[in-house]
Amino acid sequence: MATSKSILDIRGKQLKLESAADVSPFITGVDPTKLTAIYLGGNSIGVEAAKEFGRLLETADVLQLADLGDIFTGRTIEEIPAAIQALLDPLSHKTSLREINLNDNAFGERVVPFLTPFLETNHFIRVLRLNNNGLGPAGGKKIAEAVCKSAPTDGSRSNLEVVICGRNRLEDPGATAWAKAFEAHRTLTEVQMPQNGIRMDGAEALGRGLVACSELQIVNFQDNAFIDVEMDEEGRKAVRAWGEAVKNSWPELRFLDLSDCMLSNGEGEVPPLLEAFNDPNTKNLQNLQELRLQNNNLDAKSYEVLAQAVTKLTSLKRLDLQDNDDVEDNEHLDDIAEHLKAHGGKLIRTEEDEEEEEEEENVEESPEGAEEAGETPVPLVTEEKSTFETLANLMSKVHVS
Numbered sequence: 001m002a003t004s005k006s007i008l009d010i011r012g013k014q015l016k017l018e019s020a021a022d023v024s025p026f027i028t029g030v031d032p033t034k035l036t037a038i039y040l041g042g043n044s045i046g047v048e049a050a051k052e053f054g055r056l057l058e059t060a061d062v063l064q065l066a067d068l069g070d071i072f073t074g075r076t077i078e079e080i081p082a083a084i085q086a087l088l089d090p091l092s093h094k095t096s097l098r099e100i101n102l103n104d105n106a107f108g109e110r111v112v113p114f115l116t117p118f119l120e121t122n123h124f125i126r127v128l129r130l131n132n133n134g135l136g137p138a139g140g141k142k143i144a145e146a147v148c149k150s151a152p153t154d155g156s157r158s159n160l161e162v163v164i165c166g167r168n169r170l171e172d173p174g175a176t177a178w179a180k181a182f183e184a185h186r187t188l189t190e191v192q193m194p195q196n197g198i199r200m201d202g203a204e205a206l207g208r209g210l211v212a213c214s215e216l217q218i219v220n221f222q223d224n225a226f227i228d229v230e231m232d233e234e235g236r237k238a239v240r241a242w243g244e245a246v247k248n249s250w251p252e253l254r255f256l257d258l259s260d261c262m263l264s265n266g267e268g269e270v271p272p273l274l275e276a277f278n279d280p281n282t283k284n285l286q287n288l289q290e291l292r293l294q295n296n297n298l299d300a301k302s303y304e305v306l307a308q309a310v311t312k313l314t315s316l317k318r319l320d321l322q323d324n325d326d327v328e329d330n331e332h333l334d335d336i337a338e339h340l341k342a343h344g345g346k347l348i349r350t351e352e353d354e355e356e357e358e359e360e361e362n363v364e365e366s367p368e369g370a371e372e373a374g375e376t377p378v379p380l381v382t383e384e385k386s387t388f389e390t391l392a393n394l395m396s397k398v399h400v401s
Helices: 020-027 047-058 080-091 108-114 116-121 136-149 171-184 200-212 233-248 272-278 300-309 331-342 351-363 367-372 388-394
Strands: 007-009 037-039 065-067 099-101 127-129 162-164 190-192 218-220 255-257 290-292 318-320 346-348
Touching: 020 047, 047 080, 080 108, 080 116, 108 116, 108 136, 116 136, 136 171, 171 200, 200 233, 233 272, 272 300, 300 331, 318 331, 331 346, 346 351
Parallel strands: 007 037, 037 065, 065 099, 099 127, 127 162, 162 190, 190 218, 218 255, 255 290, 290 318, 318 346
Antiparallel strands: none
8 A cells, every 4th residue: 555644545456345444454544634635446345445435535625636446346236326425425525626537437327326416516626537437328418417517607717627538338419418518618628538439410519519628638539430421411510510620729739539430431532620630721730749540431632631731730740540541552641751750750550650659669768868958758648647647646745725
C-alpha cells in the first residue's frame, strides 16, 4: 500500500474486501480531513467494505481525486448498487472533488439510478471517467441527462472539462443525449467516446452539440459509423456536421481520432470533413498535431485533398491513414510523407510505419536532454491516462481551498 498524509492508495492489489474489518488495516491512521486522493481500483469491494470507505469519505473535505475504477470484479448485480451508493453519496457535495474514475465497472442499466444522484448534484468535478461500464442506450441516455442537469443555469462557467465514455454501447439514443449534455457544458477540452455503436443520427447530433465547446483540444470518436453507404445524400449528414464543426468551432483542437468511422463509401467520395481541412476559410486547425483516420474507405481523391491540406495544418506532426485504399502506392501520400518529415512529423500508412515510429520513440533523447535544448516535452494526450496520472502526481503537493 502506498500512503502519505494526503493519499490513500491500494490500487491493483487484487484484494477481496468484504467487511469493515477487512478495510480497517488500510485506513487506520489516515486523517480524512487531509485526504486529497483515494485509489481503490483493481480490488473487489463488497457492500460492507464500501460502507466503511464511505464513512472515511464523509469528512474528506479536501478530496480532489477518487479512483473507483474496476472495484467490482466478481460481485453480483445485487451487491453493486448498494456498494456504489455507499461510495458516491459522501462525494455528492464535495466542492473540492476534481476527478472521478468509474471505469471498468459492470454497472449496466440497472445500476444507473445509483449513479445519477451524484452526477446531478456534484457541480465541481472537472474530469468524469465512465469507460467500459455496459451502460447500453437507455443507461447511457440517463447518465447523459444527469450530467446535463449538473450544468449551470445562471450563465456561470461549468467546471466540467473532460468526459471519457467509451465502450458503453450508447448507440444513437445515448449519443443524442450526450450531445445535449456537451452543449450545456461548453467548457469541455477533452471528449472521448470510442466504440459505442453510434451511427449516423447519433454522430450528427454529437457533431452539432460539440460545436458549443470552443475550447476542445482532444476528440476521440474512433469506431463509430458516420455514414450509411446504402443511403443518398441524407446519409452523409453526420460527416457534413463534423466538417462544419472542424471548420468553424474548435480553434484549440490538437488531437482528432475518427478512425474506423466509415467516413466515405470508398468510391472516390471525398468526405466533407476532409474538404474542411483544405477549405481556405478554415482557420481553426492551426494547433492540430495528430490526426487519425484509419480504415475509412479513403482513396486517391481523398489523398489529393489531404496533400493540399497538410500545407495549411502547420502544427501537424502525425497523420495515420492505415487500412485505407492503396496507401502504399500513391503519389499524393508520398508528397504528404515528405512534407511531414520535413517538418518533424510522420505519415503512418502501414503497421510497419507504426512499429518503426515506436522504435524511434524508444531511442529518442531523454526529457532532460529536451529541457537542455529549451524544449519541454509535452506528449499528445490521447489515451486513458491523459489527465488522471498527471493529477495523481500532483495530488500530494496541491491544496484546493
